[in-house]
Amino acid sequence: MGIANRKELEARRKALHKANENVKTHVRVCSGTGCAALGAFEVYDALVKESKKAGLPVQVELEPCGKEKDPLFVSLTGCQGFCQIGPLVHILPDDILYTGVKVSAVKDIVEKTLAGGQVVEKLLYKNPEDKKRLKGRADIPFYKGQELVALEGCGSVAADSLDSYVASGGFSSLAKALKMDPDQVISEVEKSGLRGRGGGGFPTGRKWRSCVSAEGDERFVICNGDEGDPGAFMDCCIMEGDPYRVIEGMIICAHAVGSSTGFIYVRHEYPRAVERLSLAVKTCEENGLLGKKILGSDLDFDISVARGGGAFVCGESTALMRSIEGSVGEPRAKYVRSVQRGFRDKPTVLNNVETFACVPSIINEGSDWFTSRGTEKSPGTKAFCLVGKVVNTGLIEVPMGTSLRDVVFGMGGGIIDGRPFKAVQTGGPSGGCLGEDHLDLPVDFDALAKAGSMMGSGGMIVMDDRTCMVDVAKYFLKFLMEESCGKCVPCREGVYQLHAMLDKLSRGEGEPQDLEKIQRLGKEIQVSSLCGLGKSAPNPVLSTLKNFREEYEAHVNDKRCPAGVCRDITTFTIDPDKCTGCLVCKKACPPDAISGEKKQVHIIDQDKCTQCGACRLVCKFDAVVTN
Amino acid sequence: MQKTFVVIPRNCTGCRTCELACSMIKGTEGVFARSRINIYKVGDERYMQMTCLQCVEAACVKVCPTEALVRNELTGAIEVDEERCVGCGLCEPACPFGHMHFELNEGVPVKCDLCGGDPTCVKFCPHGALEMK
Amino acid sequence: MYIYIDGKKISAKDGESILEVANRNEIYIPTLCHHEALDDVGACRVCMVEITHKDWGGWRNLVTACLYPVEEGLVISTSSEAVRRSRGTTLDLLMARCPTSDVIRWMAEENGEISVRYEQIDDGSKCIMCSLCVRACERMGCNAIGTVGRGHDKKIAPPFFENPENCIGCGACAAICPTGHIEVNDTRTTREIWDKKFNFVACEGCGEPVLTEEYRDYAIANRDLPADYYTTCSACKKKKLASHFDKVGS
Ligand SMILES: Cc1cc2nc3c(=O)[nH]c(=O)nc-3n(C[C@H](O)[C@H](O)[C@H](O)COP(=O)(O)O)c2cc1C
Ligand code: SF4
Ligand code: FES
Ligand code: FES
DSSP states (O other): OOOOSHHHHHHHHHHHHHHTTTOOEEEEEEOSHHHHHTTHHHHHHHHHHHHHHTTOOEEOSSSOOTTOSSOEEEEEESOOSOGGGOSOEEEETTTEEEOSOOHHHHHHIIIIIIITOOOOGGGBEEOTTTOOEEOSTTTOGGGTTOOOSTTSSTTTSBTTOHHHHHHTTTTHHHHHHHHSOHHHHHHHHHHHTOBOTTTTOOBHHHHHHHHHHSOOSOOEEEEEEOOOSTTOOHHHHHHHHOHHHHHHHHHHHHHHHTOSEEEEEEOTTOHHHHHHHHHHHHHHHHTTSSBSSGGGSSOOBEEEEEEOOSOGGGGSHHHHHHHHHTSOOOOOOOSSOTTTSOGGGSOEEEEEHHHHHHHHHHHHHOHHHHHTSBOSSSBSEEEEEEEESBSSOEEEEEETTOBHHIIIIIISOSBGGGOOEEEEEESGGGOEEEEGGGTTOBOSHHHHHHTTOOOTTSEEEEEETTOOHHHHHHHHHHHHHHHSOSOSHIIIIIHHHHHHHHHHHHTTOOOTTHHHHHHHHHHHHHHHOSSHHHHHTTHHHHHHHHHOHHHHHHHHHSOOOTTSOOGGGOOEEEOTTTOOOOSHHHHHOTTOOEEOOTTSOOEEOTTTOOOOOHHHHHOTTOOEEEO | OOOOEEEOGGGOOSOOHHHHHHHHHHOBTTBOOOOSOEEEEEETTEEEEEOOOOOTTOHHHHHOTTOOEEEOTTTOOEEEOTTTOOOOOTHHHHOTTSOOBOOTTTOSOBOOOGGGGSOHHHHHOTTSOEEEO | OEEEETTEEEEOOTTOBHHHHHHHTTOOOOOSSOOTTSOOOOOSOTTEEEEEOGGGTTOOEEEETTTOBOOTTOEEESSOHHHHHHHHHHHHHHHHHOTTOHHHHHHHHHHOOOOOOOOOOOSSOOOOOOOHHHHHHHHHTOOOOEEESOGGGOEEESGGGSOOTTOOOOOHHHHHOTTOOSOEEEOSSEEEETTEEEEEEEOTTTOOEEEEHHHHHHHHHHSOSOGGGGGSOHHHHHHHHHHHHHHHHO
16 A cells, blocks of 8 residues: 555545544553663553553554544654653643553553543652642643754654654655755755754755755765764654654655665664664655655655664764765765765765754745744754753753753753752763853854854753863763774874873873863864864863863862862862761761761761762762862 | 997996996985896806896886886886885886895885986996997 | 965866875975875875965865865965964874884974973884875785774774784785884795784795795786796896896807
8 A cells, every 4th residue: 555646645644534533542652762761662562451451442553443432542652852750651632741650550540541531640740849740741841942843753653653654744745845846945945044953053955955066977865863972862762753754854855956865874772763764764665655756756765774883983974974885984084075975976965863854844834934943043943862960851852042041940950959050061072061151042053152062963961060070071082082083193192182181180180281281282183183073072171171261270270179070189078067977978988988976977087088979979968078 | 219228248347337336326325225237147257237128018017006117208217106106016026037126124116217318337337338329 | 277385376287186286396295194106095184284265255274285176276385383283283192102203203393393292102103093004905905904993092903903814915014104113024934914924935046035925826816927927036037037148149
C-alpha cells in the first residue's frame, strides 16, 4: 500500500483520521533514551496488558479497532523532554503527566485513570518549590515557555510509525514543496532566516543556494547526526523520536538542490537512532516516499544511513564526508567549501538533524510563521539540553532570544539546593562559560558569540558556586586534546600545552606570566588551526579567563581555589559555629579523616584528608568550608 | 645541435682527475660528493670511463613513482628533481648499467647531469679522454 | 593573472597555490609537510601567510600557502607580524614536542627570536606528524603505515602496531622524513624497519646488498623491467659493462 502521489497521501491521512476519530484517550509512553533506560518499554508492555485485562478497547496501531466505543490508543513516543523524572506517561486529552512510572504503578493507572477517569495523585509531578502536585504539562514550569518546532513530533508521534507521522500532518510539507519550483523552496527557506543548528549558524537557505549554483553533475544531501558534544542529546531524541520529520526535511532539500542521493550520518553510540532511522527509511521506500518519482513528481531520492566513526571530530563537515567515503574521518584542509566540492568532490549540502527537522514546518507554515518567533538575526526556536546543577534537567526547545535567566530559573527551576548560580556553559566542549552578569542575555547565535561563548549544537550546562572555572576549562581541554584529529600542530600540540598550563595552575604552581601566556597561545591556536575543532578549542579557557579572571588570579597569586575543587590547593575545615555534630560527614568521609562525637563539633585530620570533598557535599549546614 | 658526451678510452691513463673534479663540483661546503663518473681498469694499462648513458628509454625514469627523473631537453641529460623525489631508491637497482646511486641517509639519488651541458670532468681531463661533441 | 607577494607584482596561473607561485619566484616560505610529488594536507601550519585583497574592505586572514589557491589581485605577505607570530608559535610548540630535532630549531631561529617556551615532552620522539612518510608509502602503493589514534597521542605506525604486512622495506618513509625519526637498521644481509625484518638480495657478483627481496618482488610485479635487473649491484654492473665496452672497442 504505497503513497504514489499527493492525492493518495491525503487519502491516507483522511483514512487514518477517520479510523481514529472516536479514539477518546491517548496514552503516550515516552521511549526516549532516558525513559527507556528507566524501564519505559516494560511500562508500555504492562500498560497494554493491564488495559486489555481490564477489558479496555486497547489499540496500539493507528488502525480501526472494530466497532468499539472510545478506544484507547497506547503508543511509544520519542523523548518528551523531562527525562530526569522518567519514565513518563502522558495521557491526552486530559493532559495528565505521570512521572517516574514503574511497572508496579501501571495497575493504578489503568484502574483509576483509564477506566475510572481519576487522577493518580502520587504519580504526578511534585513541584520542588512548594511540594504541590501538578497535573499536566500546562502546569509544570519545565514545559512553560517552551515552543516546539523541531521537537514538535518528538514526544507526540509514535516514533516508529509512518502512519502516526502522516496522521499528524507529516509529508504534507513535502507535497507542498514538490508543487513549488526548487528556487521557490530555497527562497522560502532563505526568507525564514533559518540558520544551521549544528553549531556554525550558517544560513541554511544560502547554503542550499550555493550548492545549486556550484558546478557538478551530481549533488548530495547529508544529515549530520554525529552529535559528539558530551551531554548533548537533542539530535538523538529527534532521530529516535521523530525520524520521518528529518527524512521529510532531507527530501525537501533534495528537491530544492537537485540531489538524488542522501546520507544520514549517525553517531556510533546511537544504535537505537540507527535502528529507527533505518526502519523509517525502509518504510518510506516501501511506501514510495523515497526512491523513484516521489509523490508522483520527477524527484528521485534515496537515503542511506551511515554509522559514525566514533570520534568527536567526525562531526566536522569534511571529516564526516571522508568518513562516509570510507576513509579515516579526519578533516580535510581545502580552501573550497563543501557545498562546492564536498562528498566525493561533488557539491554537497550538509545540515544538522535539527536544521532538517525545522524545514517541514517552515514550508508548511511559511517563512513568516517561522520568523514570528525568535530574534531578528536568529529566527525560530532552538532545542537545548539543559543539564548540570539545575533542578530540572532535560530536553527543551525555546524561541531564540529567550534569556538565560528564563531557561535556568524558569524551565530549569533554579540551582539545586538553592545554591548560588555561577555560570552556564553553552556550545559544547568548545563553547564558553557565561556568568551572572550574562544571565539576561537573549540566547541567540550572535549574542552568545559576542559574549565570548557560542550556540554550538545546544548543550547547556549550569554550574553552581562549587564549580571551579579553571577545572571546567581543564576538563574541556582534556576532552578536546584527546579528540583532536591530531593532524595539525597548533591543535594537537597547542591544546596539549594549554591543558598542561591549566594543570599547573590547578596544582598551585602557576606563575604570574602564565595567564598572559595562556591567552596568547589560545589566540594563536584559533588563527592557525586547520579545522573548526582547533579554531574553537581555546574557547573554554579564553572565555573563562575573560569572564572569571579573578578566579584564575586566585589560583596563581594566592594558590587558592575559591570553589574548593582543585585538590592540591584546597583544604577542608569545619566551621565550629555551624557544625551541629550530626555525624553525617564523618560517615561519608572515605579515608576516615573526620573525628568527633554526636552533637560535638567535628574535626578534619588534615594529614588523612584527601580533599575529595565528600563531607562538603553531604553537610546540610554548610559547615564544611574551604580556604 | 645538442652535444653528446663522448669517452675516448684509449686516451685514458686512469689518472682519475675526472672523478676528483666531479666529487669537488658536486660536493658542498668542502665535503666531497660521490663522483658521478668512475674509472674502471679493464686490463693492463687499459681503462674505461663509466658514467650515465642518458638512455633514450631509461629504466630509471620508468620505475620512478613520482616523475622525479626528468630529461633536460637542452642538454639531453636525465636530471633528478630532488623536490619531487620521495626516496624509494628503486632507480638504483633498476639501472641495468649501475649508474644510479642511492643512499637512504642522503634521501635522493645521485647521477650524472652533464653539469647543465658543460661537464666539469671534460674540462678537467688532462689527457683528452672525455669530450662534448 | 597577477598577485602581489611581499609587495612584488607576480604573474600566476589559475589553479596554482600561493606556495607554487612563491617557489617559482624564489620567495622563501618555510614548509614542513609539503612535498612536490605528494598531495598537500596542511598539517604543519608553518607555511602560513597573510592574505588580503583590495576588494575585501581591509579584511585579512592567515592561510596556508601550500593549499590556498591564488586569485586575481591577491595580496600576500610572507612575513607580516601575524605570520611570524603564528609561525613562531607553531615552531615553538614543535620544539617542545621534539626538542632534539635540528630542523625545527633551525627553522625557529630563522623565523625570529623564540619568546615563549612550553613544557618539553622529552620522549625521544622526533616525529612532527607531517605525514610525509605515510603519503610516500601511499604513493608507492603499499599503504603499510598510517596514523594510529588521534589527539595528542597520535602516532605514525603500521596498522595495529603490528609488523606491517604490506611493507616492502623500500625505506622511502625514512628517506623522506624531515626529522630522521624513522629508524632503519641495515646489515650487509638484512634490513629492519617498523620492527619487520627483511633479507637483502645479495649481488650475484660480490654479495653486497642490492635491495630487499620483497622490494624486488614488488618491482618485478609493478614495474615493467626484466627480473634480472635486480640481481646485481651497481658496482658489479658497471664493472661488467666496462669490460664489455672494452671488448667491443678493441
Ligand atoms: C569539531 C567539530 C565537531 C562538530 N560536530 C558536529 C556534530 O556533532 N553535529 C553537527 O550537526 N555539526 C557538527 N559540527 C558542525 C558541522 O561541521 C557543520 O557545520 C554542520 O553540521 C552544518 O550543519 P548546519 O548548517 O545545519 O548547522 C562540528 C564541527 C566541528 C568543527
Ligand atoms: S615519521 Fe617523519 S615523515 Fe613521518 S610523519 Fe613523522 S616526521 Fe613526518
Ligand atoms: S527520554 Fe523520556 S523524557 Fe527524555
Ligand atoms: S607546508 Fe603548508 S601546512 Fe605544512
